Amino acid sequence: MTLSWLSLIVYFISIAASVCAQKFDFPRLSLHRENVLQDPQRRVPVSVTNDFTTFFFNQTLDHFNYQPKSYTTFRQRYLINSRYWGGANSSAPIFIYLGAEAPIENDLNGIGFLTENAAQFKALLVYIEHRYYGRSIPFGMSLEEALNDPIARGYFSSSQALADYAAIIRHVKEKLKARDCPVIVVGGSYGGMLASWFRLKYPHLAFGALASSAPILYFDGITPQDAYFSVVTKDFKEASKTCYQTIRDSWAEIDRVISKPSGLSRLSKIFKTCRPLKSGDELKNYLILRYAAAAQYDDPPRYPVEIVCRGIDGANASGKGILKKIFAGVVALDRNSTCYIVPPNGTTPTQTELGYSWQRCSEMVMGIGITNNSMFQAYPFNLTDFINGCNSSYGVVPRPHWITTYYGGHDIERVLHRFGSNIIFSNGLRDPYSSGGILKNISDTIDAVYTQKGSHCLDILASEQADPNWLVRQRKREVEIIKGWITKYHAHLLAFKQQGLYALKQPLQ
Numbered sequence: 001m002t003l004s005w006l007s008l009i010v011y012f013i014s015i016a017a018s019v020c021a022q023k024f025d026f027p028r029l030s031l032h033r034e035n036v037l038q039d040p041q042r043r044v045p046v047s048v049t050n051d052f053t054t055f056f057f058n059q060t061l062d063h064f065n066y067q068p069k070s071y072t073t074f075r076q077r078y079l080i081n082s083r084y085w086g087g088a089n090s091s092a093p094i095f096i097y098l099g100a101e102a103p104i105e106n107d108l109n110g111i112g113f114l115t116e117n118a119a120q121f122k123a124l125l126v127y128i129e130h131r132y133y134g135r136s137i138p139f140g141m142s143l144e145e146a147l148n149d150p151i152a153r154g155y156f157s158s159s160q161a162l163a164d165y166a167a168i169i170r171h172v173k174e175k176l177k178a179r180d181c182p183v184i185v186v187g188g189s190y191g192g193m194l195a196s197w198f199r200l201k202y203p204h205l206a207f208g209a210l211a212s213s214a215p216i217l218y219f220d221g222i223t224p225q226d227a228y229f230s231v232v233t234k235d236f237k238e239a240s241k242t243c244y245q246t247i248r249d250s251w252a253e254i255d256r257v258i259s260k261p262s263g264l265s266r267l268s269k270i271f272k273t274c275r276p277l278k279s280g281d282e283l284k285n286y287l288i289l290r291y292a293a294a295a296q297y298d299d300p301p302r303y304p305v306e307i308v309c310r311g312i313d314g315a316n317a318s319g320k321g322i323l324k325k326i327f328a329g330v331v332a333l334d335r336n337s338t339c340y341i342v343p344p345n346g347t348t349p350t351q352t353e354l355g356y357s358w359q360r361c362s363e364m365v366m367g368i369g370i371t372n373n374s375m376f377q378a379y380p381f382n383l384t385d386f387i388n389g390c391n392s393s394y395g396v397v398p399r400p401h402w403i404t405t406y407y408g409g410h411d412i413e414r415v416l417h418r419f420g421s422n423i424i425f426s427n428g429l430r431d432p433y434s435s436g437g438i439l440k441n442i443s444d445t446i447d448a449v450y451t452q453k454g455s456h457c458l459d460i461l462a463s464e465q466a467d468p469n470w471l472v473r474q475r476k477r478e479v480e481i482i483k484g485w486i487t488k489y490h491a492h493l494l495a496f497k498q499q500g501l502y503a504l505k506q507p508l509q
Contacts, residue, residue, distance in 0.1 A: 010457050025285060026360060027228060027292045027368060027432065030352060031188035031213070031457035032106055033299065049108045051115075052127070054081040057171055059131070061138055061155055063163035063383075067352055069365050077104060077129040078168055081115070086122030088178040091493060095484055096206070097127040098165055098198065101136030101356045112462025113210075114186060116478055121486070124181070128168050130191075131349055132156045143351050150395060156355070157363060159406065162194060166202050169172065175477035182489045184482060188212040189433070190356075190364075197407045199423050208422035208485045210478060213457045217412065218366045218436030222403040225369040225381045226264050227435035228292075233374040235295040235305050235430055242316060243309035243329075248375040250326045254280055258324070267275030270323050274339035286341050287326065288376060294333065298430045298455045305334050314403075339442065347486035361390035364402040366436075413442050421445040422485050424478055428454015 004348050035101075055078050062070035086092030095114050099107060104327055129136040132153075137143055139152055146152040169183060185206045187195035191212030199209035217223050237244040254391035257263045258280040268277045270383040277283055294304035311332025315325040330340055360366070367383030374503050383400060390398050408415055416423075449471045459474050 008027075025289060026366070027289065027296065028352075029190050029215075029356065029366075029433070030101065031460070032102065032110055033297050049105075051081045051083045052108060052125075053081075054079050057168050059136075059164055059167060063160060063167075065067070070457055072138070074131075074136070074140075076131060076136040076164060076168065077134060078172075079104065079108065079127045080172070081118070081125040084118040084122055085124040088176055088181060090122070091180040091490060092122040092124065093182050093184060094124045094126060094169075094172070094178065095121070095186060096165070096169060097125070098185055098187040098191050098194045099128055099130040099133065100187060100189060100194065101130065101133060101352045101359070103351065104129035104136075105134070105138065111186075111188070111460055113460040113475065113478075116463060120479075121482075123184075124176075124178075126168075126172055128165055130161050131164055143354055147354060153394075155359055156358060158194065158197070158359070158403075160272070162198050162201055165194075165198060166205055169205050171403055180493060182207040182486055184208045184210065184485070186210045186212075186460065187214070188460050189214070192457070196423050196425065200420060203421075207489055208482060210424045210426065210460070211429070212426045212460045213431055213433055213437065214425060214431040215366070215436030216359055216407070216438070217409055218368070218433070219409055220401055221367065221506070222404070222409050222412075223436040225367045226371040226373060228342065228368045228432040229370045229374045230367045231430075231432040231435050232292050232295040233376070235298060235432075236291065236309065236375060240313055241304045241308040246312050246316065246322060246325055250282065250287075250322055251377045253322045254284060267323070271327050271341050272339050273341040275342055277342065282379070283341060287330075288370075290330065290333065292432065296431055296433065296456045298456055298497070300453075300471070301466055304333055358394065361394050361398050362396060363399055363402045365398050365403070367400075412438070416442045416446055423447070424449055424481055426450065426459050426478060428456065429457050430454060432457040448482055449474055449481075 019466060029416050051348070056075040058073040059076040061072040061074060062069070064070075095118065097107060097111060097114060107127060114123075117123070118125055120261070131138065132146060137146055139146065139149075140156060141152060146156070173179060173181065173183075183206045185195045185198050186209070189212070191207075192211035193216050195209040196211040196214055196216060213221075218227075233244070236247065254267065257267055258267070264277050264280070267273075267280070267283055271277075271283065273283075291308070294308050298305045308329040311329040312325050314332075315328035320328070327340075331337075334340060347412060356364070365383075365386070367381040367386075370376045370379045372378045385399075387398055390396060404410055409496070420442070423446045425446070425448050427434040427437045427439060429439075429450060429452050431454065433456060434450065437450075438446075438448050439450055442448075451474050453468070453470060454474065457495060458471065459478065463472075463475065
């Protein structure tokens with residue numbers, strides 16, 4: 001039986017429900033399409049991953065403190081692909097992929113933009129794993145052990161991760177004598193936020209950044225809390241108004257069935273759950289996240305939103321009850337399975353689910369909620385309840401204003417126009433997270449590249465022969481912008497050499 005990541009999240013909620021008082025869980029912030037949501041044709045050839053060599057860097061535990069324990073080191077994984085690199089003598093570029101909330105091997109098998117364009121840029125590729133994920137966990141602990149240790153998890157933050165990337169970039173450039181090679185950082189989703197923030201925090205180390213589907217404005221109330229689910233609703237309504245209405249009507253029907261004797265048992269039977277439902281909210285949570293994922297990862301040529309609606313509308317034609325219509329949409333998306341909705345007992349949550357739960361409760365406070373203006377029942381985000389839940393689970397109070405304090409976000413156009421440069425913010429407007437992204441050009445060197453039909457991080461995934469023209473044009477535009485950056489860099493480097501300014505000791509970025 002194949003289980004979706006959403007089923008794993010439902011399980012995770014059952015063991016960590018106190019983290020958030022909302023009845024539904026946080027929509028996954030990740031570029032990876034897993035199990036049934038992933039197009040089985042979208043695969044990276046094994047030969048691509050074989051081009052990478054794995055290294056480990058002795059990374060500093062705490063970059064921002066000078067107590068003796070801060071100098072403790074841990075082994076941080078990074079991988080290099082030098083197959084296409086033009087070399088240091090030609091000042092060929094270095095593309096750095098910033099790993100996010102998952103083991104780095106997941107990115108080797110999912111990101112095609114860098115490997116497909118490395119040859120034309122003669123670029124060195126470096127993929128760096130985020131601390132506390134994969135094989136880059138301090139203290140020799142498992143992630144579970146680290147999260148259960150208040151001291152160990154205290155070093156798990158985005159600012160520490162950016163400093164890790166900076167240290168490894170310096171190390172790689174020094175090791176390869178690549179002082180004059182321009183660095184372009186790339187990331188998607190949370191990693192896209194990291195890429196844009198790295199360019200702003202470390203402009204001397206990164207000459208440019210491609211930030212794919214980076215919702216950097218979904219903090220501190222900049223974006224309305226219901227923006228995400230408003231886009232989900234729009235995607236379904238555009239696909240089929242009858243499908244949209246059926247989903248909208250289904251929540252009251254679930255409530256009605258639950259209120260009857262043996263209601264939970266009946267729902268478990270209708271939806272062929274893998275184990276008996278514990279509550280109606282468990283079913284609702286699954287369905288909410290299922291619809292959200294279908295919209296977020298609404299990739300061509302499969303288009304999950306249309307698949308769900310064809311299943312629901314097809315059942316409409318046969319006159320089935322409303323919940324059986326909803327179940328038909330579940331089956332259409334999950335294909336043939338022996339059971340649905342909730343995983344069996346004993347299913348283990350992934351590193352992404354575990355790690356990002358902590359990151360949300362410390363600094364990544366994205367207030368996503370549901371208001372009455374959607375096809376869902378209202379479940380508004382309540383910051384006080386969220387803070388209390390995190391405090392109960394981890395013994396810490398989240399810092400909801402820290403991201404905008406440390407990285408910015410308010411008045412983003414005015415601020416970045418004044419001091420930012422060389423950042424591409426790419427988005428697909430079918431992606432609900434695009435509602436918290438940068439959707440218009442801020443300056444001549446801070447570009448918003450988006451498509452009406454695009455989905456979450458689709459532009460940096462491996463290309464396919466059947467890719468629609470709008471997606472091909474988006475990727476081509478991103479390549480053209482990066483080429484312009486590098487051409488400008490080499491022109492400046494030559495001018496510096498000719499003017500005798502090259503005696504400066506610092507790397508030119």
